Amino acid sequence: MSRSDSRMVLWGLIVALLIAVAMFQDVAVALTIAQLCLISALMALGINLQWGYAGLFNAGVMGFAALGGLAATLVSVPPVREAWALGGAGIAAAAIAFIATVAAIVLSNRKMSGWPRVAATLIFAVVGYAIVSHFLAPAILAVESHDAAQTGYLGGLGLPVMWSWPVGGLLAAGAAWLVGRITLGLRADYLAIATLGIAEIIIAVLKNEEWLTRGVKNVTGLSRPVPFEIDLQQEQWFQPLVSLLGGDGITAAAIFVKLAYLVLFALVLAGAYFLAERALHSPWGRMMRAIRDDREAAAAMGKDVSARHLQIFVLGSALIGIAGAMLTTLDGQFTPGAYNPLRFTFLIWVMVIVGGAGSNMGAVLGSFFVWFTWIEAEPLGQWLANAIVAGWPADSLLRIRLLDVAPHLRLVLMGLVLLLVMRFRPAGLIPMRG
Amino acid sequence: MSLLTGEAMCGGYGGADILHDCTIQVDKGQVAVIVGPNGAGKSTAMKALLGMVPLRTGSVRLADNDIGKLSPQERVSAGIGFVPQTDNVFTSLTVEENLEIGAYLRRENFSTVAAEIYELFPVLKQKRHQFAGELSGGQRQQVAIGRALMTRPQVLLLDEPTAGVSPVVMDEFFDRVVDIAETGIAVLMVEQNARQALEIADLGYVLVQGRNRYTDAGEALLANPEVRSSFLGG
């Protein structure tokens, strides 16, 4: 089977699976799966850039995705003017003090050396900390206690939520630049541990800085780039579509909205894929692969390895940030507590490895298959458990237990898929070319 | 019939051959030295004897046994002691522990063998509770050889043992090598310091591009004007 044949077969399989879900479960479920497949694929594309092109092990996916989610709230939520009035000045002063502190430390590090440098750094850090918290603490208190049940934070810019997608990308890129500057010198496995740790720190900040993010109280009811189902049903132009999509007005509106999201996500993914493929086959892509395959030789030929690594780390993380913003947009809410490494870092990694590291199409296909399995393993486990316990007495403890734990089957399944692919098909579904 | 014989060895690390029909032999109680210019395949020849370099053709025999199919570990248990050029001690273990690890395969009468080694290298006895990583280069080399001798090998292979060692220490070191050979062990060395090494060598091999160029007694090679002008710097 040729390369393009096997791709067609795999795509056909995905479409068939989604159609099967639509027929036997629900059209809405199939569409939801497809939406998340697209978002995951964008994240996987970002990881594939970093790992497949450059051999950088980024285990901080969840942090960059959360920054994208933060962007969605900061861009779309209307500003809370009272909170700004109460704490805005204090927070601005704290920000200025913080920048001044950092500047003082950087300058003193440039100008001095030896123990005076250490002393100056310490003094500036302590004094700066005191000044920053002097302004920040009361301001935060004021903001967080203002109408805490409804707001208790500064809100955002009140712009259309779609703006948050590029902003999420930029935010993640900025964070990646900082993180990359300090960690990219580490060996791959240490880089993984370091990025995982940094991502946990980012999420801790998002969870706890309520004045900025509302923390674990979550920001709900974000604006949407597509109409609400309830409004849609009233629209004149929508009426002919109802009969086309079938069912009643509610179902049709739900499907239409999901399709609209699907198209938006697909456009972004297609754009990112196109650019990633262009990049891979450009001189830049060839250089990246040369660096990945033999770092020393590439460095000896005058390639600036660190700069190239930083570049690709920032680019890949930006894609993850965009995907994170898209995800929060789709959810309509930002829940910092939801970003756990299993779902947001390691699952994305399974997608990349299953798809075939170094192949963009592999990353996309891997995302579809892995996400599909991840979602459908739950009803499948449920169904399996039900089938097993069918004849058992209803009050049997084992029966209750089995039905209870069936959903966790998917974790085991994911682990097995990863291990089996690594062992027996290490190049993945779509092996990398060249 | 020599104790250790690598005969007509051809092979390399998978790519093009490095050794071409190369033969190395050493007998009981002898000191044999492999010398030659950089890239002549000296270390490769030694590693081939140990099984760390795959051979396409040729044979390796220890006494009467063909050991050509054995892994390096199995050759060690068959009676070959090997001291690598670098990373040849356990730096985070004490001197005594290094010797104990050397005796991992032959744990019986550890103390007798250790006593012999302390007799050969008295300074090690003094420092036996120090970490090997804290010793000087020359002392580390002694630990490395001591570790290899703990298995009571019939043959001792030394890969450039004097690299980075001061000239005074080097002379002292070669004296010990002669002592070791006198106990009946066959010693084979790869040496960068060809002149000094050949002075103590019963047998010398000059390798060039993986081939035997000259093979003779150490003194004879030192006296050979061609060898002197080409390989010993006049």
Added chain:
Amino acid sequence: MVDGFLNAAVLFANFVLVPGIAYGAQLALGALGITLIFGILRFGNFAHGDLMALGTAVTILVTWWLQAHGVSLGPLPTALLALPIGVAAAVAVALVSDRLVFRYYRVTRATPVTFMIASVGVMFVLNGAVRFIIGVDDQNFADGTRFLITANGFREMTGLAEGLAIRSTQVLTLIVAIVAVAALFWFLQKTVTGKAMRAFSDNENLARLSGIEPGVIVAYAWIIAATLATLAGVLYGLDKSFKPFTYFQLLMPMFAAAIVGGIGQPVGAIVGGFLVAFSEVGLTYAYKKLLAYVVPDSWASDGLIQLIATDYKFSISFVILVLTLLARPTGLFKGKVI
């Protein structure tokens, strides 16, 4: 005045010192396993937290079974009786995962990253398996005597205003940890196999040339790591409670402890465990009340005098981890690698 200092000292002991020692000992046991696997197999084992959860979950199930049959250790927790079975289960799982997963990559001499990604696969499987056998909820399985010294009892005994409570699980943690660490160090320093393990960790090629079989050394490493992980997990669960997700999260503080101490250095892992624990407990403790005892009233502050908000407790270990990797990757005790 003297009373003031005594009260301050008791307050510190009650809220920082005693909890820090117990938590530090638990982290140290976990970190020892991580550092051992890092030293011998040369990769960071992401599945370690879940291995710990698995051993603990099995111990809890057996504890429940024993309790249901009326078996008890009197003042000591019943879980101690169940512990050997939990340890055996964790060891078996570790050895099976090595045989089925890691051995292949060892034979093919794969890179450390490959091992690490494989350990992510094992992590997924174990994570699911633990939830499968015990569910996702919080489980309390401590029984026996709760306190050796209660806060009130301490007040009556000493006449001080502040109380010092010492839970029996805290003392148990310390005793078990001391015994386990002493046994480990005896093994590593005095036995031939232990020395061979250190040699293998120090210089794998030379160890192989000395006739040391990697398979044997690796098996010992897994047995020790899984045993220590189960001990750590059961002690942590007795001291606080057991929840699969919490155990998964403990992976990072344990990594931090192992790395800050120096990879492959058992002493470093122990020091690192206490360093991480005391940083977490000490930096998030509010010193307001304590200071009130020792400084004049006029100096009193209206803040809590808390260095870092409690919300960031978990982040402290991540900061330690990242700072160590960046500033001194070999750790305090000059570990290997990088």
